[in-house]
């Protein structure tokens with residue numbers, strides 16, 4: 697016996713309807729038990745009375761969730777590459793490309809803030825800044841952009857710090873790709889394979905030559921070209937996220953200093969210029 701709204705929507709009637717959803721649960725719904733929607737939708741602790749703050753906070757939270765999914769995909773891809781399982785790695789990388797597209801689309805609600813609109817709640821953010829996002833740093837570490845100094849803001853949060861420390865020491869997604877290329881007999885230098893994993897990946901002319909060789913004979917190297925293109929898609933979309941963030945920031949606050957204490961747009965401009973997986977870009981000039 698289920699209870700469901702009657703046709704007028706005015707009340708409820710008890711009836712048995714074979715194809716209607718179940719309405720009767722002893723405790724919380726199975727949906728809630730899985731999704732924890734009640735937790736998610738009560739994490740919006742606003743700091744100002746400005747009606748525009750809600751979308752700023754939720755967009756930031758949505759992006760944090762996408763960062764979490766993307767880290768999961770890149771870790772899946774890294775582990776698969778270590779086992780030479782290219783199909784599983786490719787599936788995870790391709791999912792991450794669609795997720796990066798969704799992440800980038802989520803700039804829309806914040807892309808055209810005026811300085812006055814942003815000022816309405818900016819003061820309430822205090823020193824809070826996306827610069828302090830630990831999940832974003834895990835993304836960067838997986839891309840090879842390692843930096844021990846990025847752990848410093850998280851000294852007071854043991855779990856976050858431990859996760860970041862582990863990610864700093866582990867091979868990046870790109871390290872795993874280069875390991876696979878070496879196992880395929882390609883001349884990736886020992887100095888690259890044995891590099892200090894906690895340091896930022898530095899481009900290597902020999903690795904550039906390896907990618908140029910792969911792309912030059914795409915019939916022979918079809919699987920590796922597909923891998924290179926999936927990585928290039930990732931790199932391009934990361935570059936787009938950084939540039940969308942830069943432009944949104946320029947519109948919202950001009951050349952003011954950031955809440956995180958940086959020079960703001962001037963600092964972000966330098967960060968947005970970088971390309972991840974550098975040799976995948978420079979090799980193209982030699983094909």
Ligand code: HEM
Nearest residue numbers: 756759825826827832944945948954955956957958960967
């Ligand atoms: C229009 C709104 C936004 C403005 C004006 C803005 C501004 C800034 C500024 C000025 C910085 C430099 C660090 C600082 O001094 O604070 C920064 C860094 C950062 N922001 Fe935003 N931000 C906005 C939205 C977001 C959103 C929604 C996210 C999503 C999580 C985000 C994530 C980041 C990250 C990850 C960094 C560090 C970038 C890096 O290390 O290269 N920002 N932001």
